[in-house]
Amino acid sequence: MNRNQEIDSIIEALQQFFPVKNKPYPLHEPLFAGNEWEYLKECLNTNWVSSAGPFVDQFEQHLITYTGIKHAVAVVNGTAALHICLLLAGVEPGDEVLIPSLTFVATANAVRYCGAVPHFVDNERTTLGLDPYKLGDYLKEITEVKVRGCFNKQTGRRIKALLPMHTFGHPVDIEPLEQLSIQYQLALVEDAAESLGSYYKGRHTGSWGMAAAVSFNGNKVITTGGGGAILTNDPKMAQMAKHLTTTAKLPHRWAFEHDQVGYNYRLPNINAALGCAQMEQIEERIEQKRNLANQYSTAFKQIKAVQWFAEPASARSNYWLNVLLLDNSFETRRDEILDALHNHGYLARPAWRLLHSLKPYLHCPRSDLTVAEQLERQIITLPSTPVQGGSHE
Structure with missing residues (x-):
């Protein structure tokens, strides 16, 4: 031939x-083949269409039940979820974050939103994700671990986090990456934007790092139109994620008090309604x-x-x-x-x-x-x- x-x-x-x-x-x-119309009409009939409402809580519970991860915070898109995950991981301006070069641009953009520097590392053919063994050899060569963390000997900057991505929904070989994160004092954050419904050694993606980001864009397995979520097993991190994504507003019946710089990242109820119908399928x-x-x-x-x-x-x-x-x-x-x-x-x-x-x-x-x-x-x-x-x- x-x-x-x-x-x-x-x-x-x-x-x-x-x-x-x-x-x-x-x-x-x-694909819309379930209760999408019914739930959207309920939002319109009740006027609950913005960033509060019962479908937001229901959608988060759907994600918790399905993934087995203890906490979910719904946000406006996967990039916003990644941004907050990195902030919660302690990424600061001037830090470096290890990411694959083969990934969607949002992975690097979220790093830059923190004022940090993407540090690109190689992929492997068996998963299409980060190569943990090549990364281990590389870190051994270029880093020095000090009391204050892991430092790049070539740039002098702290390498704060490791951000693997599950490429096209295929789980990265994350167990050895988790071991590297411990060895080199790196915060492990998962870019699970494409991998809802994917499992590594029986555990849902997003459950290995300290936090993970999921996307519900229109081209994903399920969609909320635009949308994303922060997944974590840490209750304090989940509480802070919800606080930061709701403009860091302190609870009060009528006063507007904000205790830090926050972000208007919460998912609207009307989008969450779509997500609830999608999660049922x-x-x-x-x-x-x-x-x-x-x-x-x-x-x-x-x-x-x-x-x-x-x-x-x-x-x-x-x-x-x-x-x-x-x-x-x-x-x-x-x-x-x-x-x-x-x-x-x-x-x-x-x-x-x-x-x-x-x-x-x-x-x-x-x-x-x-x-x-x-x-x-x-x-x-x-x-x-x-x-x-x-x-x-």
Whole structure:
């Protein structure tokens, strides 16, 4: 089979799932198949549409029950959740925070909101997340642990936190990262924006760090329109998260007293109502996505140009986005393949552009990023809404 036939084979595989011609198939679409209309009408009928109301509390309880994490604080988006997590972790202006270069830009932006500096480290192929073993060797080389914390010998700055991200919903190998965080006195915060419904060694993502951020953007497994949440097992941290995200206002029947700089980050009740209806469907939604992933796995097995990415052995993934890895001989044709897919209505995407190559982050510290750079050339994400294709219609 020649190289153009391989591209045709990729398109033919997708046609099994998305057969309607001249119809665009987005990367991920929201699904509304439950009580969404009923709950939204209740908000309108009762006038509870803003940042207070019963659905906010219900939504937070849904998250607690589903993830097994003790506390949840609903906020306006996942980036706001990350920002607050880092503040709660003690990240201060001038600190460095270790993050993958292969992640959505919000991970780095949240670090900068704190006045801190992203420090980019490499990914691994088995999880698409941070490589704990390469990171361990790197920290051994460039850091010095003092009474006041871990310091970068090259820049003189404190390295305060470690911020792994569960890429496309696949859990990072977080247990050795947790061990590194203890060894080097780093606050461990999880960017779990994409991984609601994913588990590492039987524990839901977001339960390993001192805090975690989740996103409910319109393209996520469930959506509140825009929205996010802070997850933590620490009651004091949860209390402070709720305080900071409600403008740090002290409780009072009528007075406006604020005891520190806070943020207007609380999720409106009308968005939480949407989230409650979505959470009622989440187990079925995850099962549908895993079924689609299994079918994708079979469909792409015989195509030599690509490898379908399967969940890591230690994990159960939500398969938020299904991923193809191009063979080394095809990675230079990534954009050609994407063009061909788009021409047929399949709105596939590459990975994000590596953050260390973006203008705001060109001068940030970084480790060797060989694997992340190769993954950027090889990743193609596929339409992943479960009810769109094949036997799911």
